[in-house]
Amino acid sequence: MTDIFVKNGFVLTMTGEGVGMIEDGAVAIVGNEIVAVGKTGDLVKEYGEAERVFDAKGKAVLPGFVDAHVHTSNTIKRGMGQDVPEIEWMLKTAAPFTPYTTPEHSIKGTALGVLEEIMSGTTCIGEIGGDMAPVAERVFAPSGVRAQLSNTINEIGPGSRPDARKPYIFFEDVGERKLREAIDLIDTWHGAVGGRITCMFSPHAADMMSGEMLLRVKEEANSRGMMSHIHVAQGGREAIQIDLRFGTTTVRYLDGIGFLDDTIIAAHCHQTTDEEVGILADRGVRYVSCPASIGIIDGITPPLALYLQLGGKSAAIGSDQANGNNSHNMLVEMKVAALLNKTRHRDPTVLPAWKMLRIATIEGAETIGLGDSIGSLEPGKKADLILLNLKVPHMTPVLSRPVRNIAPNIVYSARGDEVETVIIDGKVVMENREILTMDEAKVIEEAQKAAEEVCNAATEDYMNADSHLAKMARRGLL
Amino acid sequence: MTDIFVKNGFVLTMTGEGVGMIEDGAVAIVGNEIVAVGKTGDLVKEYGEAERVFDAKGKAVLPGFVDAHVHTSNTIKRGMGQDVPEIEWMLKTAAPFTPYTTPEHSIKGTALGVLEEIMSGTTCIGEIGGDMAPVAERVFAPSGVRAQLSNTINEIGPGSRPDARKPYIFFEDVGERKLREAIDLIDTWHGAVGGRITCMFSPHAADMMSGEMLLRVKEEANSRGMMSHIHVAQGGREAIQIDLRFGTTTVRYLDGIGFLDDTIIAAHCHQTTDEEVGILADRGVRYVSCPASIGIIDGITPPLALYLQLGGKSAAIGSDQANGNNSHNMLVEMKVAALLNKTRHRDPTVLPAWKMLRIATIEGAETIGLGDSIGSLEPGKKADLILLNLKVPHMTPVLSRPVRNIAPNIVYSARGDEVETVIIDGKVVMENREILTMDEAKVIEEAQKAAEEVCNAATEDYMNADSHLAKMARRGLL
DSSP, X not given: OOSEEEEEEEEEOOOSSSOOEEEEEEEEEETTEEEEEEEHHHHHHHHTTOSEEEEOTTEEEEEOEEEEEEOGXXXXXXXXXXXXXXXXXXXXXIGGGGGGOOHHHHHHHHHHHHHHHHHTTEEEEEEEESOHHHHIIIIIHHHOOEEEEEEEEOOOOTTSOSOTTSOOOOOHHHHHHXXXXXXXXXXXXXXXXXXXXXXXXXXXXXXXXXXXXXXXXXXXXXXXXXXXXXXXXXXXXXXXHHHHHHSSOHHHHHHHTTOOSTTEEEEEOOSOOHHHHHHHHHTTOEEEEOHHHHHHHHSOOOOHHHHHHTTOSOEEEOOBOTTTSOOOOHHHHHHHHHHHHHHHHXXXXXXXXXXXXXXXXXXXXXXXTOTTTSSSOOTXXXXXXXEEEOOSGGGOOOOOSSOOOHHHHHXXXXXXXXXXXXXXXXXXXXETTEESSSOHHHHHXXXXXXXXXXXXXXXXXXHHHOOHHHHHHHTTXX | OOSEEEEEEEEEOOOSSXXXXXXXXXXXXXXXXXXEEEEHHHHHHHHTTOSXXXXXXXXXXXXXXXXXXXXXXXXXXXXXXXXXXXXXXXXXXXXXXXXXXXXXXXXXXXXXXXXXXXXXXEEEXXXXXXXXXXXXXXXXXXXXXXXXXXXXXXXXXTTSOSOTTSOOOOOHHHHHHHHHHHHHHHHHHTXXXXXXXXXXXXXXXXXXXXXXXXXXXXXXXXXXXXXXEEEESOSHHHHXXXXXXXXXXXXXXXXXXXXXXTTEEEEEOOSOOHHHHHHHHHTTOEEEEOHHHHHHHHSOOOOHHHHHHTTOSOEEEOOBOTTTSOOOXXXXXXXXXXXXXXXXXXXXXXXXXXXXXXXXXXXXXXXXXXXXXXXXXXXXXXXXXXXEEOOSGGGOOOOOSSOOOHHHHHHHTOOSTTEEEEEETTEEEEETTEESSSOHHHHHHHHHHHHHHHHHHHHHHHHHHOOHHHHHHHTTOO
């Protein structure tokens, strides 16, 4: 018996070289797997009598988006850090709130972020954070979203960073503890809820730990056939540290110690020369680019198109965090990514719509090691797909010949609310914009309360830090 | 008797230097005018018994957006021109369809574009096109949107452009006819429907007409106390023409003939040196920047922040057209504008959220000469305002102290569907996302049909032109 049959849609399978469009297409699902994809007419006889039938006439059907680098716990801090000098973002807009943010607050933030992701079409989240076990249990598992979780490992403890102009002091015991917790997370959650949750390792960044620990984490990952997701060359503070310790740059340092290969997922990489991006590409390193976040926080376009031009193996994009981006919305992220890269290269042909859609789906999945199970619509893959309404003013007209405008309009005009129905791992998670796995109003209310608690507690510290943002508020500009 | 009372909202008045926020604010409207703005508690006694009361609790209330440079007739061509080399955009993606696009098709496109604009919070459209009288009557007047219309004037006729490497041939009679039609439009429509529709002059571009005609149009405008809205330095073809004819650049040519002053609204200006942007700023020229459109079509970030840094008088943004942008959505446009300019200057403090909101409202209105009547919420101004729902996942949390995150989240996270209610000229044009002045389904259906007719008729020409876009379709990428 077929569980779900989606019919009559413009199906963007993401197979082949491009978007792999099937007009009047259908997708049949049994359990959590896709069993058939093709023309509706060819499939309706065998699969048409499904438990649930979705008529996708006038809709696009495509793999859900892979948001490959995300810190959803920060979603309660949406709009709390932007438009400030790069040096202030961490120190003056984020740090004042950190001591007052409890694990419970972070869980409320994660719930809000996951809700926002699903409602704008993301079906797989690559989440990185300090302690993923509680959010795995309380948010990721019940939400129905696919997630790839990793605990950050570093050797930073209280007193590690007395002075940004001196090398950080590393604590081996902190590193040991975080590595152990990361392995615990993997032991408990990798492959959980029917394989919907997977895990990997996440050495924090080259400036946050010794070279020995970096390599040890990589070995732990490789011994399990896993990858390591690391922040690379993410700004001025890191550059100063690596220069102080090794007299070189992050990429050259990591290359020198033999860290860079195709089991490494490097996030950001915006504090790089073109030659360094070439080194990453040559070593087979996978790349997650966070264009809107880094554009807002650093005023830099990360080298997504450049990495691909230099032969990079596989790239994804990520929405990063809400104090910075300020949204987790892959549809807007695709437009921003394409535009920032077009203007960086002064070339409008850079990152065309079909390529952006692939990066946000199948290539994103491949980048984080899930390309065999998700990212495209084909038999044997997990059933992660979204139905996107094209019968709205901003997606009209819908044309197939001679112009094919559906993919370009998804990338350049869709913005989230066209996503009507979301199916993840064969389960209907959102239907007609009603989220079925979470209590939307409650998630909003609890996140609001958590944010207010953190803000109230941190008021004095925040005002004392006196960021540009605090000054704007004081001047009455905001 | 008060006609409309909006209460309990976060009112962004756009008065003063920044967003002019009033918490728990209210706006009272009589006829088409705002009569009072203040704290709800201060106004409720005098105005609370209005004909219509909108409770804006949990919502932002702000002036509707001014989309200052738009060609809505192209909205039926959404997604028909992007990701191609700059030289192809006009010649190979737009031109093949032009001979088959009837005035009736264009009217359907305009209706679609206006619908999209209103539904994403735009209340004033600066529309430029070949023949505005029919769309004024059939779309702009009945839609309820505020519009500032101008007919483009040029001296281009059949046979004017036999060869891009030779100077275009100008036809004086064409110029005379278009100037006459532009004046007719003004005589008929300037100040029509209670002043909701206004007009100005629009000399097309420096490469499309003689210097004599440029100056004559400007004089006609000035003699009526009107401004002239002109495309300036909009790309390679224009640069070649101006160089062929005058051996210089557009800005220097226009400056040399005394064209540049504060009655000129210059659109685009992306084919410019920093020094030339300085000349525009020095002469008091007003600037409309179309970041997403020019980013997609030309791969260039237009110099919005630079113009302001160099002391430019007044700037607006515009969504331009749907074969290129591919949307008319000022909320996404603000995020794109800020990000492109931050990365152009490698400075995250460039164009902060409060400034982007001002550019999209009060400063946009000032730029196109409507600053006395719209763009802010204060007594005596026309009642053009929108209610934006903040109780959605992607706008949560809503914070006033110590962080004020409403303006940043409107700019960086809102994307259109939060706009619940739109009031223009004192009339409720959209309520709870239901558009009251247009038949949404019919507009979509008719635009779809118009687009299909144009596509069908132009198929052979389009395939023969063989743009990169046509090649992508042929390769199955789209």
